[in-house]
Amino acid sequence: MTDDCMAYGLRIHTRIPLPQTLAWNGSAGRPPDLEIDRGSVPEQLPDLVRHTPFVQVSADGRLRFAIDGVLSVLIENGRRITVDTALPDDAPDLPSMLLGPALGMVFHQRGLTPLHGSCLALRGQAVVIAGPSGAGKSTLAAALLAQGHRLLADDLAIFETAADGRLLVVPGYPQQRLWRGALEALAITPGRPIRSAARLGKFERRVPELFYPEPLPLAAICHLSEADPSNPPGVSLLTGVEAFEATRRNIYRFHIAAHLTAIPDMLHRVAGIVRLPQYRVRRPGNFTDLTAFAAAMPAALGLGSEAR
Amino acid sequence: MKPLVWIASYPKSGNTWMRLALTSLLNGGAAIDINMSRRPRDVSSFNRMIFDDLVGVESSELTEDEILAARPAAFRLWAAEGGGPLFLKVHEAYIDTPKGEPLFPADVSRAAIHIVRDPRDVAVSTARSYGNDIDTVIARMANPGHVQSSTRHQVNPTLPQPLSSWSGHAESWLDRPRFPVLTLRYEDMLEDMAAALRRTAAIIGITTDDATIDRAVMATRFDRLRQQEEQRGFIESRTQSSVFFFRRGIAGGWRDELTPAQAARIVTDHGPMMKRLGYI
Numbered sequence: 001m002t003d004d005c006m007a008y009g010l011r012i013h014t015r016i017p018l019p020q021t022l023a024w025n026g027s028a029g030r031p032p033d034l035e036i037d038r039g040s041v042p043e044q045l046p047d048l049v050r051h052t053p054f055v056q057v058s059a060d061g062r063l064r065f066a067i068d069g070v071l072s073v074l075i076e077n078g079r080r081i082t083v084d085t086a087l088p089d090d091a092p093d094l095p096s097m098l099l100g101p102a103l104g105m106v107f108h109q110r111g112l113t114p115l116h117g118s119c120l121a122l123r124g125q126a127v128v129i130a131g132p133s134g135a136g137k138s139t140l141a142a143a144l145l146a147q148g149h150r151l152l153a154d155d156l157a158i159f160e161t162a163a164d165g166r167l168l169v170v171p172g173y174p175q176q177r178l179w180r181g182a183l184e185a186l187a188i189t190p191g192r193p194i195r196s197a198a199r200l201g202k203f204e205r206r207v208p209e210l211f212y213p214e215p216l217p218l219a220a221i222c223h224l225s226e227a228d229p230s231n232p233p234g235v236s237l238l239t240g241v242e243a244f245e246a247t248r249r250n251i252y253r254f255h256i257a258a259h260l261t262a263i264p265d266m267l268h269r270v271a272g273i274v275r276l277p278q279y280r281v282r283r284p285g286n287f288t289d290l291t292a293f294a295a296a297m298p299a300a301l302g303l304g305s306e307a308r
Numbered sequence: 309m310k311p312l313v314w315i316a317s318y319p320k321s322g323n324t325w326m327r328l329a330l331t332s333l334l335n336g337g338a339a340i341d342i343n344m345s346r347r348p349r350d351v352s353s354f355n356r357m358i359f360d361d362l363v364g365v366e367s368s369e370l371t372e373d374e375i376l377a378a379r380p381a382a383f384r385l386w387a388a389e390g391g392g393p394l395f396l397k398v399h400e401a402y403i404d405t406p407k408g409e410p411l412f413p414a415d416v417s418r419a420a421i422h423i424v425r426d427p428r429d430v431a432v433s434t435a436r437s438y439g440n441d442i443d444t445v446i447a448r449m450a451n452p453g454h455v456q457s458s459t460r461h462q463v464n465p466t467l468p469q470p471l472s473s474w475s476g477h478a479e480s481w482l483d484r485p486r487f488p489v490l491t492l493r494y495e496d497m498l499e500d501m502a503a504a505l506r507r508t509a510a511i512i513g514i515t516t517d518d519a520t521i522d523r524a525v526m527a528t529r530f531d532r533l534r535q536q537e538e539q540r541g542f543i544e545s546r547t548q549s550s551v552f553f554f555r556r557g558i559a560g561g562w563r564d565e566l567t568p569a570q571a572a573r574i575v576t577d578h579g580p581m582m583k584r585l586g587y588i
Contacts, residue, residue, distance in 0.1 A: 052385060053378035055364035065365070067374060101365055132357035133368040134465040155366075181462035197371045201460045226465070229553075230343055230541030256364040 007099060007173045008107070008158045009215075010034050016083060018095050020206065021173040022213065034079060034106060036098060041072040041084035049259045057259040063105050065097070073102050078109035087196070092204065096194040099173065104156055104252045108260040112158060113269040114252040115221070118176075119152040119169050120144050121212035123303045125219035126169035128157045129281070130250040135224045136283050139182040142205075143294035146186060150212035151176065156252060159273070160215065167218045167272060174211035177202055185287035220277040220301050221247060227282040233293060235300040236280050243278035244270060277302070310487075311387045313512055314353070314412060314420035316398040318477045319456065320433040321425035322494040323397055324544060324553070326508075329528040330395060333505055333516060337523025342536045343543045353383070353396035354457070354467040362386055372459060372468045373406045379467075380405060380413045387416035393512065399456060401472035402480035414486040419511045422481040425494035426587045427474045428562035428574050436551055442570055449474040450577040475581040482584075493585065495559040501525045530557030 004013050004024040011024050013032035047059035056064040066072035070093055071085035081102055087093055107114045117130035118141040129137045138154060145151060153172030162168050180201035183190045190203035223246040227233040238246055247270045251257060257266065279301060284293050315330070317323040332340050351358065359375070360367050362382045367375050386394065398420075403411050412420075427449060435442040448454050456469040471477055482491060490511045497504045502521050509516045526532075534554040537545070545553035562571060575588060582588045 050364070052363040052365075053381040067370070068377070070374075096369060100369060132465070133360060133366050134356050134463045179462040180460070194369065195371060197373075199460055200371050201462065202368065228541070228543055229537075229545045230543050253361075253364050255361050 004032055007103065008153070008156070009160070009170045010106075012036060014098075016094050016098065017089055018099065018173075020095050020099060020175040020204070034081065036081045036083065039074075039082040039084065041066075041074040041082055050256060055256055057256060061109060061260055063109070063256070063260065065101055065105065067097070071097060073097065075102055075105050075109065078106050078111075081106065091196050092192045093195050096177070099175075100155055101253075105256065105260065107156070107158060108252070108257040111261055111265065113257075113261070113266050115157040115159075115247070115250050115273075116155070116252045117157045117221070117250060118154055119157045119172070121150040121152055121216055122219070122298050122301070124216070125303060126152055126216040127219055127301060127303075128169065128221045129224050130157070130221055130247070131224035132250075136226060137224055138176055138178050139186075139287075140224060140281075140283055140290065140294060142176060142178055142182060142186055142188065143290045144297065145176075145207065145210050146291070147294055149298075151207055151210055152212050152216065159218065159269075162215075162217070167276065168215040169218050170215050171211070171213050174206060174208045174213075176205045176207055178205050179203075182287070185290075218273070218276055219303060220279060221250075221273065222279045222281040222297075222301070223247075223250065224281045224283060226285050228285075231282050233282050233284045233289065235282075235297070238278040238280050243274045246278060246280070247274050309393070309513060310416050310418040311390075311392065311394050312383060312412075312417050313393050313395050314398045314417065315395055315423070316400075316402070316420050316481050317423035318425070318430060318471065318474055319399050320430050320437060322423045322497060323399070325497070325528060325530075325533070326421060326423055326492075326504075327395060327397060328533065329501065329505060329524050330508065332524035332527040333509065333520060334514070337520040337527060340527045340533075342533055343540060351394070351396060352466065353398045354400070354469050356463075356465050356467050358386070359467055367467060368459070368463045372455065375467055376411065376470070377405045377407045379411055380409055383413055384416055393418060393514075399471060400469045401477045402484045403470055403472070410484075410486065412485065412487075417485075417487040418513070419488040419490065420481065420485055421508055421511070422489050422491040423494055423497070424478055424491060424585055426559065426562070427578050427582065428566055428571055428587075429494075429559065430474065431570070431574060432562050432565045433555065436555060436565075437553065439551070442566065446570060446573055446577070449574070452476050473577070475578045478581050478585065498557075498559055501528075530554060533557075 004011050005021040006024045007021045010033040012034045014036035045056045045058035045064050049059050050057040063075045074082040115130050117128045118137045119128045154176045158170045160168050192204050194202045328340050362385045431445050435445045452473045454471050457464040457466045458468050492504050502525050505521045537554050542553045
């Protein structure tokens with residue numbers, strides 16, 4: 001028996017509860033891949049190669065992530081996260097920051113290359129909906145869940161290569177994070193706000209019954225943006241340099257990652273991903289049209305009508 | 309010279325027109341394609357994706373105050389990337405962050421071009437463009453706490469922008485910046501865009517000549533911009549589909565679009581600043 005939990009295939013031993021995740025169901029003998037603990041985090045890392053209001057990256061590859069007055073987090077070797085905070089264990093900020101930004105950096109330190117995107121199981125294959133914050137990834141994902149598809153991951157897409165060489169998407173954990181406007185439009189009951197501070201209209205939505213817990217072969221990446229008057233809603237194929245560049249831009253926090261892992265290695269992984277179909281997806285700007293848009297998506301992506 | 313040039317205005321006041329004219333001017337008075345995908349030196353200061361890339365965190369996880377507090381440092385990181393002057397569209401008022409420092413840091417700011425427009429025309433333009441009720445817009449323009457693209461309901465590709473009231477916005481840019489500010493009235497730009505561009509070039513410190521300025525003025529005449537939008541749409545437009553971004557391009561349009569009570573309410577709300585700017 002173990003209390004360890006699981007996200008993106010990692011066995012996580014954590015002193016801060018992460019009830020959003022699943023219990024570890026792999027081999028009991030495998031040591032944890034990631035340890036999360038409370039502890040003190042230095043104000044300043046030595047030999048900084050990148051320094052922003054929130055992030056310090058040290059020349060030795062350690063990363064400090066902090067929000068003033070909320071928490072600071074030290075991330076080392078892709079194996080250890082130390083959290084320095086006055087927040088109680090059940091504060092929503094902790095899983096929000098640990099399973100989002102911190103885990104993204106853990107994967108970069110581990111030499112995997114996460115993409116910024118939601119991932120869905122569509123007719124037996126994985127489709128990543130990638131794009132910057134505000135593009136509408138989670139909302140489109142919620143609209144696809146309402147069509148009976150399943151969630152693989154909410155914000156980070158992590159890949160592994162199967163024995164037969166196919167690229168697989170690894171399941172994350174059964175939670176979405178959605179904005180108030182989307183929740184209301186899709187008539188979804190929100191969970192907790194993602195931050196203790198009021199005034200941020202983003203909420204947890206646990207979806208254990210809509211989660212797909214096994215790796216699935218990647219079918220396509222959808223690069224999402226909102227339609228505008230000169231670019232109406234629709235799906236179009238991206239090829240060549242355009243496809244490569246779209247995927248590179250959706251590497252999770254590329255500018256930080258560039259200090260954590262070798263850029264040619266990241267680009268090599270992008271090249272592997274863009275062998276699969278890449279689409280530019282312009283979603284409708286209003287919720288009314290989004291349901292029909294989501295319903296038409298699998299066919300527009302050339303996915304058959306077999307089992308979901 | 310310091311790299312950041314702020315093109316600052318309350319929304320719907322001529323900001324886009326000025327940026328297109330500046331783009332033409334910097335390209336020797338070349339014709340403008342309003343949908344040109346690459347205007348790398350002309351971007352919104354409140355672009356969420358750029359902010360996230362600069363600071364290395366998803367701003368959609370952050371509160372409005374946390375974002376605001378980090379923006380001066382993000383502007384410094386942006387400025388440090390080099391490449392010459394950066395023209396940044398700004399709708400925010402000139403305010404201090406929750407940490408008490410100016411949102412727009414003087415140490416990397418070359419100048420601001422501050423554009424104002426008769427608030428009665430701003431109200432009409434805003435209401436028509438976004439399909440809002442005019443009275444709602446008028447009330448918003450009087451609200452000193454108004455935040456455009458607030459994250460209390462949803463997330464946008466743009467960061468939250470504290471606008472203040474229309475008067476508060478104008479006053480903040482007229483009186484507070486610690487770097488040179490050229491205030492231009494939209495109405496004067498309509499009257500004589502060449503003169504506005506000459507003054508703009510002077511304060512930014514770019515060398516140009518009258519012939520180039522005349523070509524830039526011609527390239528960004530309202531009828532040309534409108535014609536392009538009619539043919540191919542406008543990528544920056546967030547207006548309702550039936551309404552053009554380049555809608556009328558005139559001064560005083562409020563006279564046939566506001567009721568007398570609505571016009572009077574705006575004068576009541578903003579009388580002193582309207583007087584200061586010569587609108588009443």
